[in-house]
Amino acid sequence: xxxxxxxxxxxxxxEVAKGLQAHHGDWLRWGSxxxxxxxxxxxxAYYSTILEANDWQTSLNYAGEMGExxxxxxxxxxxxxxxIITLTTxxxxxxxxxxxxxxxxxxxxxxxxxxxxxxxxxxxxxxxxQEHAVEHACVYGTGFFKTTWRTDRGEPxxxxxxxxxxxxxxxxxxxxxxxxxxxxxxxENWSDVNWAEVRTIKNRWDLIAQFPDMKEDILRIPRIGxxxxxxDTTTQAxxxxxxxxxxxxxxxxxxxxxxxxxxxxxxxxxxIYYDGPNAYECIPIVPIRPENVHMLGFGYPILSNLLxxxxxxxxxxxxxATNQSAFAVQQILCPRGADxxxxxxxxxxxxxxxxxxxxxxxxxxxxxLTQSAPETYKFAEVLKGTMLxxxxxxxxxxxxxPPGVTSGTAIATLTxxxxxxxxxxxxxxxxxLERVMEISLRxxxxxxxxxxxxxxxxxxxKTYSYDFEGKDLEPIKxxxxxxxxxxMSTLAGRSDVAEKLLQTGLIKDPQQYFKxxxxxxxxxxxxxxxxxxxxxDSENEALQRGEDVLALATDDHPKHIMHHNAILNDPEMRKxxxxxxxxLEHIEEHYRLARETDPGLQAMVRTGQLPQGGLMPSPxxxxxxxxxxxxxxxxxxxxxxxxxxxxxxxxxQDIEPGMATASPAQPAQDNLGRNMQGVGL
Numbered sequence: 001x002x003x004x005x006x007x008x009x010x011x012x013x014x015e016v017a018k019g020l021q022a023h024h025g026d027w028l029r030w031g032s033x034x035x036x037x038x039x040x041x042x043x044x045a046y047y048s049t050i051l052e053a054n055d056w057q058t059s060l061n062y063a064g065e066m067g068e069x070x071x072x073x074x075x076x077x078x079x080x081x082x083x084i085i086t087l088t089t090x091x092x093x094x095x096x097x098x099x100x101x102x103x104x105x106x107x108x109x110x111x112x113x114x115x116x117x118x119x120x121x122x123x124x125x126x127x128x129x130q131e132h133a134v135e136h137a138c139v140y141g142t143g144f145f146k147t148t149w150r151t152d153r154g155e156p157x158x159x160x161x162x163x164x165x166x167x168x169x170x171x172x173x174x175x176x177x178x179x180x181x182x183x184x185x186x187x188e189n190w191s192d193v194n195w196a197e198v199r200t201i202k203n204r205w206d207l208i209a210q211f212p213d214m215k216e217d218i219l220r221i222p223r224i225g226x227x228x229x230x231x232d233t234t235t236q237a238x239x240x241x242x243x244x245x246x247x248x249x250x251x252x253x254x255x256x257x258x259x260x261x262x263x264x265x266x267x268x269x270x271x272i273y274y275d276g277p278n279a280y281e282c283i284p285i286v287p288i289r290p291e292n293v294h295m296l297g298f299g300y301p302i303l304s305n306l307l308x309x310x311x312x313x314x315x316x317x318x319x320x321a322t323n324q325s326a327f328a329v330q331q332i333l334c335p336r337g338a339d340x341x342x343x344x345x346x347x348x349x350x351x352x353x354x355x356x357x358x359x360x361x362x363x364x365x366x367x368x369l370t371q372s373a374p375e376t377y378k379f380a381e382v383l384k385g386t387m388l389x390x391x392x393x394x395x396x397x398x399x400x401x402p403p404g405v406t407s408g409t410a411i412a413t414l415t416x417x418x419x420x421x422x423x424x425x426x427x428x429x430x431x432x433l434e435r436v437m438e439i440s441l442r443x444x445x446x447x448x449x450x451x452x453x454x455x456x457x458x459x460x461x462k463t464y465s466y467d468f469e470g471k472d473l474e475p476i477k478x479x480x481x482x483x484x485x486x487x488m489s490t491l492a493g494r495s496d497v498a499e500k501l502l503q504t505g506l507i508k509d510p511q512q513y514f515k516x517x518x519x520x521x522x523x524x525x526x527x528x529x530x531x532x533x534x535x536x537d538s539e540n541e542a543l544q545r546g547e548d549v550l551a552l553a554t555d556d557h558p559k560h561i562m563h564h565n566a567i568l569n570d571p572e573m574r575k576x577x578x579x580x581x582x583x584l585e586h587i588e589e590h591y592r593l594a595r596e597t598d599p600g601l602q603a604m605v606r607t608g609q610l611p612q613g614g615l616m617p618s619p620x621x622x623x624x625x626x627x628x629x630x631x632x633x634x635x636x637x638x639x640x641x642x643x644x645x646x647x648x649x650x651x652x653q654d655i656e657p658g659m660a661t662a663s664p665a666q667p668a669q670d671n672l673g674r675n676m677q678g679v680g681l
Contacts, residue, residue, distance in 0.1 A: 007257045007258070009194075009195060009252055009257075009258060009262060010257065010258060013264055013266070013269075013272045013275040014269040014270070014272065015269075016250070016264060017248075017264065017266045017268065017269040017272060018269040020182070020197060020248065020250065021268065021269070023182060024182065027182050027185075035141075035293065035296070035298045038140075038141075038301060038304055039140050039178060039179070041307070042139050042140060042301055042303050042304060042307065043139070043140075045077070045078075045303070045307055045310065045311075046075075046077075046078055046081070046139050046303060048073045048075060048078075049073050049075055052071075052073060059073075060072055060321075061073075068322070068326065069318065069322050070318055070321045070322040070325050071314070071318050072314065072317050072318045072321040073314050074313065074314060074317050075310075076306075076310060076313060076384060076387055077303060077306035077307060077309075077310040077387060080306060080387060080388070080391045080393060081135070081138045081139065081302065081303055081306075083391075083393055084134075084138060084302065084391065084393070084422060084425070085131055085134050085135055085138065087393075087422060088134050088422055088425050088426055088429060089127070089130050089131050089134055089429070091483060092127060093121045093126055093127055093130065093433065093481070094118075094121075094481070094482045095114070095117035095118075095121075095433075095434070095437050095479050095480065095481055095482065096114060096479070096480045096481075096482055097109075097110045097113030097114050097117065097441070097476045097478075097479055098110075098476070098477065098478040098479070098480060099113075099475040099476050099477065106475045108472075109472055109473060109474070109475045109476055110475075110476065111456050111466075112454055112456070112466065112468050112472055112473065113441060113473060113476045113479075115454045115455060115456045115457070115466075116440075116441065116444065116454055116473075117437050117440075117441070117479065119454060119455070120171065120173070120437065120440055123170075124171070124172070124173045126173060126433075126436075129145070129173060129174075129175050130429065130433065132175040133145055133175045133288050133429070133432070134288065134425065134429060136175065136177055136178065136288075137288045137289065137290055137299060137301075137302075137425070137428070137429075138301065138302045138303055138425075139301055139303050140177070140178045140299070140301055141178075141289065141291070141293070141298055141299025141300050141301040141304075142178055142287050142288065142289045142298065142299035143175065143287070143288040143289075143432075144175060144176050144177075144178070144181050144285055144286065144287055144288070145173060145174075145175060145285070145286045145288070145432060145433075145436045146173070146174045146175070146176055146198055146284060146285050146286075147171055147172070147173050147284045147286070147436055147439045147440050147443060148171065148172055148174075148249075148280075148284055148443075149169055149170075149171055149172075149279075149280075149443050149447040150169060150170060150171070150172045151167060151169045152167055152169075153167060153169060153170035153172065154167045154168040154169045154170040154452070155167065155168055155452070156168075168448070168450040168452055169447055169448065171440050171443050171444065173436065173440070176198050176199075176200075176285075179199075180198060180199040180200070181196060181197070181198055181199075181285065182196065182197040182198075182199070183195065183196040183197070183297065184297065185296060185297040185298060186296070186297065187297050188292055188294070188295055188296060188297055189297075190287050190289075190297070193283065193297070194252060194253060194255055194258075195250060195251065195252040195253070195262075195283070196250075196251055196283050196285045197248055197249065197250045197251075198248070198249045198285060199246055199247075199248055200246070200247050200248075200249060201224060201244050201245070201246060201247075202244070202245060202246075202247045203243050203244060203245075204218050204219070204221065204243055204244070204245045205243060207245075207247070207273070210273075211273060214271060214273075217267075217270050217271040218245070218267070218271060220270075220271075221245040221246075221267045221268065221271060222245070223242050223243075223244060223245060224244050224245065224246060245267060246267060247265060247266070247267055247273070248264075248265070248266055248267070249263075249264075249265050250262070250263065250264040250265070250266075251263055251278055251280065251282075251283045251284060251285065252278060252283075253278065253281075253282050253283050254278065254281060254282075260277035260278065261277060261278025261280075261281065261282075262275075262276070262277065262278055263275070263276055263277070263278045263279070263280075279446055279447070280439070280442070280443060280446070281442065281446070282439060282442070284439050284443070286432050286435045286436050286439070287299075287432065288428050288429055288432040289428060290302070290424045290425040290428045291424065302391075302425075305390050305391075306387050306390060306391065309383045309384075309386045309387045309390070310383075310387065312379075312383050313380055313383040313384060313387070316376055316379050316380040316383065317380060319372070319376055320372050320376055320377070320380075323372050324372075392422075426483075430481045430483065433481055434478075434479050434480060434481050437479040437481075438478065438479045441473050441476055441479065444470050444473055445470040445471065445473045445474060446470060447470065448469060448470035449469065449470060450469070451467045451468070451469055452467070452468065452469075453465045453466065453467055453468075454466055454468055498513055501513075532555075532556060532559070536559065536560055536563040536564070537563075539560075539563075539564065539586075540563065540564060540566070540567055543564065543567060543579065543582055543583050543586065544567060544573070544579060546578060546579060546582065548582070549586055551586060551589040551590050551593055552593075553593050553596075553597040553601065554601070554602075554605045555590065555593070556605075556606065557590040557591070557593060557594035558594070560587075560590050561587050561590050561591065564583055564586060564587055564590075565583075565587060567579070567583050568580060568583055568584075599611075
């Protein structure tokens with residue numbers, strides 16, 4: 001497998017397959033590998049109530065020379081792991097596509113990418129599969145996602161001459177275990193791994209149908225063996241066992257030594273199904289590893305922290321159970337000569353003895369053998385508390401707040417503290433899922449050569465179908481997962497946040513309050529403010545590039561002026577007279593619009609409500625001017641329209657020229673309580 005003349009992976013397919021098969025034996029040589037031993041130990045402990053039961057009639061085990069010791073398994077550690085999994089994966093998955101450039105085509109690509117990620121989450125049941133991967137990470141230290149293209153999935157688009165249907169293909173996401181993924185475990189960082197291999201189970205007759213010329217070689221492949229699996233049920237029929245064989249999928253990413261990468265699918269060195277360039281352009285296998293074992297490509301299992309306490313807890317419970325099983329029926333000490341018959345008191349065990357210093361017998365007395373030592377019970381409680389402390393899952397998370405803790409704020413705080421402890425696991429999961437989705441979209445881009453439909457939901461929650469091809473996803477370069485604050489994952493946390501938002505006035509109607517209680521993200525309350533902040537940031541970037549930016553009457557002019565002025569706080573920017581002039585002109589435009597725009601319009605834009613006292617009367621034809629409204633959003637409207645010749649305003653007949661008239665009206669206050677003199681009139 002190792003040579004000095006050529007890179008071993010660049011050799012012929014049979015040589016590479018033969019070398020990899022030798023690597024399989026080293027990988028599962030658990031007798032000398034403590035990591036593999038931990039996998040086996042954790043597997044048995046995690047499923048102890050199933051794997052260690054000796055009889056179908058009882059889940060208890062019996063040990064000792066006469067079977068007198070009752071071995072009782074109480075999977076407290078497994079319950080803690082399941083709670084960690086639930087807390088980590090309880091939020092429904094949602095992703096956001098990010099493109100490199102801007103433009104209408106790119107915006108459409110982003111919409112397609114967002115709709116496609118949502119479709120993948122649903123079609124591939126990714127919410128459930130992430131639980132499997134997290135469970136593997138907690139029990140074995142590492143979980144895996146594998147994203148590959150299946151040509152036998154999707155919609156049929158053609159029929160061959162032999163009536164075989166051709167499908168447009170679709171992706172498949174699976175979660176292989178640590179026992180089925182091989183790689184160079186001497187490399188601690190997955191980014192340094194150049195190749196990885198996955199062991200899959202296929203039906204040999206399906207393979208023969210796909211590769212009829214290899215029928216004899218496929219028939220010689222041995223069936224999957226019991227010793228190759230960690231545990232095996234012997235209830236499957238022999239004929240079905242003979243049908244299932246291993247197929248190994250090898251992926252080498254593009255590197256200087258292998259510019260096109262390599263894909264190799266085989267069962268042994270004589271049975272190679274595919275050998276060619278890596279069309280995925282990467283290793284389509286993504287690990288989730290919350291904590292690394294130093295200098296090794298293995299993860300540290302959370303379950304391993306809990307197992308010592310779990311084993312001693314089982315011993316303590318078994319000691320109590322043994323005592324109860326052996327002496328559950330009350331024992332009665334009955335001195336001989338006491339003249340007590342078994343018929344007098346039924347349902348008890350009588351132990352007859354001859355007292356040495358008493359004549360004529362004595363009264364029967366109970367023999368208390370069922371009472372276990374108090375230290376045994378105390379030790380069991382200490383062990384249980386130790387497991388909970390190591391997991392940092394307090395009672396608030398498990399629905400059992402500590403004594404005296406009743407307020408929603410305190411419960412929410414305790415819950416948030418526990419969830420913060422799981423941040424390394426959540427972070428590893430988010431990074432893995434983002435990578436999985438990026439590989440999924442890249443796979444569509446490289447393999448989806450025929451048109452397909454996707455359902456897109458617009459901002460008004462209306463859906464429409466759109467035809468796309470893989471090349472339409474070219475602008476998308478990144479995928480980001482969207483997660484809410486851990487505090488918002490609990491009812492107590494959401495209630496506390498909703499109450500505070502209500503007190504501060506950010507919640508303006510009951511509908512928003514109940515949305516927060518039901519789990520809606522809090523940023524829905526200030527989505528308008530966020531959109532304007534994004535606009536101001538984009539305008540600043542455009543101004544710094546020397547591009548013109550348009551101001552509208554509906555802008556929040558004070559915020560825009562303050563935001564744009566920040567550009568000039570950079571001494572380097574002030575050296576460019578062009579940029580300084582553009583920024584100042586844009587700020588002046590906002591100032592002009594702030595003075596000339598109808599304050600009522602500004603109030604409605606800011607609050608979404610009519611101003612107190614209603615709207616000002618619209619300027620009629622008899623008015624010589626007026627403040628611009630929506631129609632003047634791009635600038636001021638004309639300050640009055642001159643009357644046609646011959647229609648000049650005439651004084652009433654009863655008023656002579658020079659005669660005193662009524663005093664002019666004083667400037668009135670607008671709907672915001674400001675004096676209107678000099679404001680757009």
